[in-house]
Amino acid sequence: MSLLDAGHGVGAPRGFGKLLALNWPLLLLLTAVGCAGFLMLFSVAGGSLHPWAEPQMIRFGVGLVGMVAIAMVDIRFWRLMAPVAYVVSLLLLVAVDVMGFVGMGAQRWIQLGPIQIQPSEMMKIALVMVLAAYYHRLPVAKVSRPLWVILPLLLVLMPVGLVLEQPDLGTAILLLAGGGAVMFLAGVSLWYFAAAIAAGAGAVTLVLKSHGTDWQLIHEYQFRRIFTFLDPSADPLGAGYHITQAKIAMGSGGLAGRGYMQGTQSRLNFLPEKHTDFILTTLAEEFGFVGTASLLALYCLIVVFCVASAISNRDRFGALLTGGVASTFLLAFAINMGMVMGLMPVVGVPLPLVSYGGSAMIVLLAAFGLVQSAHVHRPRNRD
Template sequence: MSYLEYSVKSVPTGPRKILFLNWPLTILLVAVAGVGFLMLYSVAGGSYSPWAEPQMKRFAMGLVLMVLIGMVPIWFWRSVAGFAYGVSVMLLLGVEFFGSVGMGAQRWIDLGFMRLQPSELMKITLVMFLAAYYDWLPAKKKSKPLWVLVPIVIILLPTALVIQQPDLGTSILLLAAGGGLMFLAGVHWAYFAAVIAAGIGLIAAVFQSRGQSWQLLNNYQYRRIDTFLDPSQDPLGAGYHITQSKIALGSGGISGRGFMQGTQSRLNFLPEKHTDFIFTTLAEEFGFIGAISLLSLYFLIIVFCISSAIANRDRFSSLLILGIALNFFLFFAVNMSMVMGMAPVVGVPLPLVSYGGSAMLVLMVAFGLVQSAHIHRPRSSNL
């Protein structure tokens, strides 16, 4: 049912909106960010600089931004979904021509005060646009071939631009989040069976193309696959990251070595210890107990998002919340799988814990949309 079918008097107004924030979700986000501050302090050798202090400031900014976005009626975000998606596509095109290069990839636009990564923004605006599309589309048309083709184009356009940067990890996340939202919207399962079959064929083609003139991936991406399949082939080269990560994970045991006592991170054996591999630092210092505790916090965030989506009678709001929850799940699931050797290393940060500017702020914007949907959900009585 559409939001416009309900009286505007059925949602809170004015300053009282702050009372209707999803406070359990907010507290959980603060708790996870607190874990991140603690670990960034640890990997810096007991110093707030250079990582913990900037991260705290960004999170505080993000928290304010989340609340402000939450105060804006959800119908506004629905109305600007297409525009936001278009701006994100234009920014991705801008990266092609004006983007700054870092670590061999061209993924950022330098704004002076920060470097913006448009692919992070696209993860959210893609969900917004697809949720608005399926809110607009009559239920009887959602599995018709023509109306299935439209969201496929919406998903593939930014995915193709992100692959060019190159950023295989983010492009996979865009495909997974977009496809997942189509499934949640009720598109017939047969389409997904066809995609899975095509995916298997694509994987076979990727391996077959290696060394050919039509090679589908870059050489460094093939090396990541080789490392995933057998890290011991090159333990001091391509397999170094994952080998050191596994050593750190295993040395933590049940309760860990203790805060700031992790040898792999303290002695700089662990690369990217403040970004992609920060989970291994946590596991080394706090062990299985610390790792499962963080995972439980993530799980509770997903639970509160899903419960908010189920309770919401507005279709756009429900799909938006579920899409953001799916994105969040993919973030931490891929990162944890990567550092444990269960997936290739693709450079996906751990949400709210890894050091980073764009990822942190965009994620808080996403949860601001969740808050907006929660605060402005249609209710049965006047407030």
């Protein structure tokens, strides 16, 4: 075990003690959000465990076990695995582009034996892992040197490019955000971020400008989503339907909502994708502002517990990893809520832990497994 650093051994819990050392509040918060998801899936199915609530519960259970299992493994092992995870994910992304099949208008899945996997989901963890490992090894003094910034930037942009190719704008944004968060936490000079934001703004302008030309940079449907976001009322029964109906369902809930299973909009199928990307509308309709604000609070607590854990963790890899996962998680629910509430274009990001969908949830719980591992195996104080 010469690879493992000595400092971690001191005072670290062993065996069954590791279970007790888990970040239990975090685990309970995740479970609480998961339960909110079961409730809503039960409701949108018209008060039935089928077809969504039961599979979701089983997957959540599997994911939770997986999370604890990952947490039990020393964080140093995961740090060593980071480059491997990244390379494998990247290769799979390439493979999806080459041989992936079309689902939901985007090539995202790859079939490995009996299971379908979504490499872009895996990449969300792998990218955070590899960047955290990178900055773990990189002396602090070199962090902002251009040469040492370009390498992580490439690590981020390669998968982002591949995911955009699929095309999956939502995941690309999440990858950028997760990678950016790790770099930010690692202490990369703020000037780089300022430059990146400026470049991003320029790129957006360029993309919008490209509309209708022969060098159009994003797909027509993505343009449509942007335009309908800007003015949903222009096409209320066409592309603007999602946004308009989502806002109606959200708004009609009021302070306390119509009551559980009493939501009319989602139950009567006015809402598209009511069990996946737009599940927040059902919650909003049935539990009102109280419900949505509570869910938001739960999400915030998860992020706060993670960031608190990150700040207090003297293991740089663990801290950066935790911060990166937390940031990705925050951005995921922020984008979903933002699009459902008409604050941003519909980009197809599910509501984490609540939306129906196996792969995303299991990957997310695995990421929190890493966060737990970092917590369990954090360097204990020598004094």
